[in-house]
Amino acid sequence: MTAALVPAGSTAWTPTRRALRLGWALVSGVLSWSWRHTRWVLLVAALAFLTRLLPDGPVLAEWLLLLGWVAPALVATVWVTFWPVSYRRSVAGPAARVRWVCWARRRWPHLARECGLSVNREQTPTRSARLVGALTTGPAPALPKVWVHPRLCSATARGVTLTLTVRARTGQTVDDLEAVAPALAAAAGARSFRCRAVSPSMIEYDLVMSDRLTAVREATAPTDVRVDAVPLGRRQDDTAWVLPVTGRHTLVVGCSGSGKGSIFWGVCAGLAPAVRAGLVCLWGIDLKRGVEIGMGRHLFHRVATTPSEALDVLAALRVVIDQRGHRMAGHSRLHTPTPSDPLHVVAIDELAVLTAYTDPEIRKEASRLLAEILTQGRALGVVVLACVQDPRKEVIGLRGLFTQTIALRLRSAEETRMVLGDGTADLAPAHRISPATPGVAWVIDEDGTADRVRADYWPDRLVREVATHHPAPALHAHDIGSATLEMEEASNSEGQASAVASASPRARKPRSPRKPRQPRQPRPAPFNGGSSRSGGEAA
Ligand SMILES: Nc1ncnc2c1ncn2[C@@H]1O[C@H](COP(=O)(O)OP(=O)(O)OP(=O)(O)O)[C@@H](O)[C@H]1O
Numbered sequence: 001m002t003a004a005l006v007p008a009g010s011t012a013w014t015p016t017r018r019a020l021r022l023g024w025a026l027v028s029g030v031l032s033w034s035w036r037h038t039r040w041v042l043l044v045a046a047l048a049f050l051t052r053l054l055p056d057g058p059v060l061a062e063w064l065l066l067l068g069w070v071a072p073a074l075v076a077t078v079w080v081t082f083w084p085v086s087y088r089r090s091v092a093g094p095a096a097r098v099r100w101v102c103w104a105r106r107r108w109p110h111l112a113r114e115c116g117l118s119v120n121r122e123q124t125p126t127r128s129a130r131l132v133g134a135l136t137t138g139p140a141p142a143l144p145k146v147w148v149h150p151r152l153c154s155a156t157a158r159g160v161t162l163t164l165t166v167r168a169r170t171g172q173t174v175d176d177l178e179a180v181a182p183a184l185a186a187a188a189g190a191r192s193f194r195c196r197a198v199s200p201s202m203i204e205y206d207l208v209m210s211d212r213l214t215a216v217r218e219a220t221a222p223t224d225v226r227v228d229a230v231p232l233g234r235r236q237d238d239t240a241w242v243l244p245v246t247g248r249h250t251l252v253v254g255c256s257g258s259g260k261g262s263i264f265w266g267v268c269a270g271l272a273p274a275v276r277a278g279l280v281c282l283w284g285i286d287l288k289r290g291v292e293i294g295m296g297r298h299l300f301h302r303v304a305t306t307p308s309e310a311l312d313v314l315a316a317l318r319v320v321i322d323q324r325g326h327r328m329a330g331h332s333r334l335h336t337p338t339p340s341d342p343l344h345v346v347a348i349d350e351l352a353v354l355t356a357y358t359d360p361e362i363r364k365e366a367s368r369l370l371a372e373i374l375t376q377g378r379a380l381g382v383v384v385l386a387c388v389q390d391p392r393k394e395v396i397g398l399r400g401l402f403t404q405t406i407a408l409r410l411r412s413a414e415e416t417r418m419v420l421g422d423g424t425a426d427l428a429p430a431h432r433i434s435p436a437t438p439g440v441a442w443v444i445d446e447d448g449t450a451d452r453v454r455a456d457y458w459p460d461r462l463v464r465e466v467a468t469h470h471p472a473p474a475l476h477a478h479d480i481g482s483a484t485l486e487m488e489e490a491s492n493s494e495g496q497a498s499a500v501a502s503a504s505p506r507a508r509k510p511r512s513p514r515k516p517r518q519p520r521q522p523r524p525a526p527f528n529g530g531s532s533r534s535g536g537e538a539a
Pocket residue numbers: 216217254255256257258259260261262389437438439440454455456457458
């Protein structure tokens with residue numbers, strides 16, 4: 001009667017419901033723990049059954065069941081419910097690692113055989129068998145056949161990675177071992193893998209057993225002044241992914257929505273403290289109407305949003321290369337950035353617009369300038385970061401000149417091969433990256449191994465904040481080279497006209513920015529050889 005008077009959902013029912021819910025959670029937790037530890041539970045139950053046969057057995061059996069089964073199941077249920085991270089770190093993680101290692105050691109002969117790494121050979125006869133064979137007449141008895149496997153030298157687990165070190169059997173090479181990596185990873189239930197040749201006969205398989213890259217991680221505003229490299233995100237083993245910048249030209253390829261923006265801003269905004277300190281000079285080419293770079297415009301010394309403006313930027317950098325080349329010749333082989341002589345980074349969003357989709361004249365000139373920068377700029381402190389959606393376009397021609405490539409989500413195995421190289425479709429399957437994980441990419445490390453990474457996410461708010469706090473300083477003539485500045489002034493004065501010309505539907509043939517300036521622009525005196533080409537062409 002009282003219950004009927006209490007309306008459903010009233011507070012009087014809340015404690016009862018909570019208790020019921022808690023009880024059910026505990027029971028289901030204990031049951032699921034028991035299901036996952038069936039063998040242990042059966043062992044405890046069998047021991048308890050045997051214990052009952054002893055004098056005072058029933059009491060002992062109850063204690064055994066309580067301490068061996070119910071108590072651990074309850075503790076685990078409560079721990080994992082309220083402190084999942086600590087449970088994973090202290091219990092589930094170590095237990096899983098022990099399980100993986102035991103599994104690999106126990107199953108290695110079977111795995112090697114099933115993956116095609118083993119051979120079935122006749123057993124080598126022992127010395128005594130050979131002696132008996134020599135003394136007896138008649139046909140020699142058939143020798144039994146045995147399986148010969150490559151040797152599993154070690155199996156270790158760290159974090160979420162199971163590492164197997166394997167030595168090739170006689171007649172095998174590391175290439176044979178590498179070829180079966182996908183099958184091995186599939187047999188182990190690994191989420192991804194990488195393999196590394198340790199020596200001509202030994203290979204290390206890293207099997208990543210749990211995916212740490214599913215969660216989105218937001219980038220944090222950089223504080224350290226770093227020029228050599230920028231942290232971009234994390235690797236699949238949860239270690240930091242740091243991209244070298246100095247002396248590298250970086251090509252980022254990924255279809256629309258694959259997260260190129262995260263890498264673009266990871267580099268540009270990651271260099272922001274160095275930009276503010278004057279050690280890095282950022283040049284932006286955003287051929288998607290300036291939408292991307294507009295977010296962090298203050299970071300950039302100069303931005304081009306049309307193909308003809310982009311030509312001006314490339315020509316200016318070409319002059320920087322000429323000047324530095326003359327200055328460094330005979331003194332230094334590698335440029336060291338200083339506030340008066342910074343590292344120039346040209347960040348290009350949608351390279352294909354410049355090298356494939358624009359007028360043939362601009363396309364040709366842009367490809368020529370880019371090729372010169374890509375081949376000569378590395379040691380002279382001028383590096384390129386280029387993003388592109390479609391690797392099949394003309395960018396292919398320049399692809400070989402980039403010194404590091406990041407493959408975000410691609411459309412096909414063929415694209416993966418184009419971007420990362422032959423034989424990478426299995427080892428670095430960028431075409432299998434899920435559309436639900438933008439920012440995930442495959443990279444080929446310096447040692448030639450492929451690794452899966454995920455860039456941290458750069459929201460617009462953070463980009464704006466970083467750009468506002470680290471604006472590019474106003475550069476003086478000696479900072480970037482007098483010729484560059486002269487060209488820049490000239491191109492600025494003509495920028496409006498060229499932009500209008502390139503935007504106008506009637507202006508089919510855009511101005512070549514290099515010719516009209518020639519008569520007006522005096523050559524920088526000290527650089528006769530270099531300026532004769534770049535100064536003249538750029539002007
Ligand atoms: N590192 C990341 N982690 C999580 N989500 C991301 C990440 N990077 C991008 N995203 C999400 O994916 C969306 C698309 O990203 P982004 O604009 O960078 O792609 P894109 O490759 O530049 O595409 P497009 O070439 O069409 O401009 C973003 O709006 C964002 O929501």
